[in-house]
Amino acid sequence: MSDSAQLLLRLALLALATVIVQFAGVSQVQVFGVSADLAPLVVASVGLLLGAVPGAIMGFGMGLLVDTVLLQTLGVSSLILLSLGYGAGRLRELRDPASALTPIAVGAAASALAAIGFSLMQFLLGVDAPVSLLLIREILLYVLVNAIIALPVYGLVRRALQPLLPDDPRRRRRRAYVTGGLSPLSRS
């Protein structure tokens, strides 16, 4: 099996496992009155690890699966999650962040964007019920809970995709330094 086929298979299995664990387990546990949401975290992690195109594809597929399992309007979650995957992937491609805290920041940003995007989509599609200002508190708590679990989720995603991953930014820089690529000595 080629590398791309293997990668697609792994991404599909990862998406399926995430959705099942989310709805059968994580959604039913409340911390500070809200549930964590694995979908934006996993999609952002895939974007960070693999780049913009795999991130967008993972976001689209995961969104489709989420909407299917929840019998929601098809396409809403896909649109939001593919943007997150693409954004996280572009961050990797343009900035190549090496800090160990990057997954937390990206996870929190992805969760905030997912919550705001989802709310905007609901407003665009029409809401019949009153909307409480406490929605903002719910979104903030949701982002906080997701930020707490962002690092372990990133670690699990990296482990699941390990054999097919391009080099880790820190390892790549270390190797480039040792072999002379980034060494100030080699430039002189």
Place this chain on the structure above:
Amino acid sequence: MYKQTVRRRRAVLALLVALSLLLLTAYFGESSGGGLHSLQRGALSVLAPVQEGASRALKPFRDFAGWFGDTLDARGERDKLRSERNRLRREVIGAETARRENQQLRRLVALDNSGSLEGFEPVTARVIGRSPTVWYATINVDKGTGDGLRVDQPAVSGDGLVGKVTAVTRGAAQITLITDHTSGVSAKVVTPVLTAQGNGITGLVQTAVGNPQDLRLDFIPRRARLREGDRIVTAGSRSDKLESLFPPGIPIGVVTRADEEELSQFQRVHIRAYADLRKLDFVQILVPGSGADSSDRAQTP
């Protein structure tokens, strides 16, 4: 080479966005019996057994995580329950007297004394999934059309009303909870003191997006005198022409805040649901018994 990569990346993004918008438009435009809806239900029925297995396997982890929160809440809950027990004890004595009087009066006017759930056969179902977003309060259960479930049937727990069935496949169903923003239940007030003015007042139980723990009883008369502790039950109606989805008398919740200003301006009081909708493991769906046939009647919430 670089330009080709950029072009490819943009093409993939444009394609996926277009596909999402196409799906969204098509799904929104079609009826609930359309192709995409059927595909969705088909996928749900395939995934339901997997979800059920995962739900059972993950139960110990859920319980473990829930234990921490429960321990923190337990102390406050204990004190609240003690005072509630004392209040209920007093009310039971009054209610017993009223019940005896009621029975005698019913006999006098020859009214039907049947219970509100008579004619229904409750089907117990295990909760196998739950929506994580604040916008949708839905759960998935492991029973479907094969067990007699149909769309719009009410779902209850041991404590009170939970919601209604909104989608159903052969082996699974989706229940929209009363805390979902699309939900509305016609309800009436049952005061502890039967002679109180609030008794029998009807309204609509709704929720506000973002605050699912706080249900509202809307559209009640401005001059209604409701108090904290008044109970809310389903109003129901058994009229031949406009039958309610919910049978009458199912407990919904208790009034937690009845602000006079809010009552006169917005015709609203706040209530807390009896059923703990965050921790549901099993629910019962009220399936009409074999004798009941209400398919040709119009229905209201």
